[in-house]
Amino acid sequence: MPATQSIQVDLPTEMIALLREAISSGDFSSSGQLVGEALIDWKFGRSDSSAKDFADLRRLWDEALIAGAKTKYLELDEVFDPLLNKYSKQA
Numbered sequence: 001m002p003a004t005q006s007i008q009v010d011l012p013t014e015m016i017a018l019l020r021e022a023i024s025s026g027d028f029s030s031s032g033q034l035v036g037e038a039l040i041d042w043k044f045g046r047s048d049s050s051a052k053d054f055a056d057l058r059r060l061w062d063e064a065l066i067a068g069a070k071t072k073y074l075e076l077d078e079v080f081d082p083l084l085n086k087y088s089k090q091a
Contacts, residue, residue, distance in 0.1 A: 019031055019034060056086075060079060
C-alpha cells in the first residue's frame with residue numbers, strides 16, 4: 001500500500017455536506033477516497049469530458065460502420081489516429 005499523508009482542508013459548508021452525503025450514500029468509503037478520485041478525475045480531465053468523449057467515440061464508430069459498408073475494411077490508423085491525437089494533447 002502506498003504511503004499516505006494527512007492534510008487539513010477548509011471547505012464551504014455546502015461542499016462538506018456534499019462530501020458527507022457521498023460517503024453516507026456508500027459511493028465512497030472515506031473522504032480520502034473521494035478526494036483521491038476527484039484528483040484523478042482532475043488530472044486526466046475525465047469529469048468534464050467523459051460524455052463528449054463517449055459521443056465522439058460513438059460518432060467515429062458510426063462513421064466506421066458507414067465507411068465499412070462502402071469498403072471491405074478500414075485501416076486502424078483512420079479510426080485511432082484522431083483519438084490518439086486528442087488524448088495525447090490531454091496528457
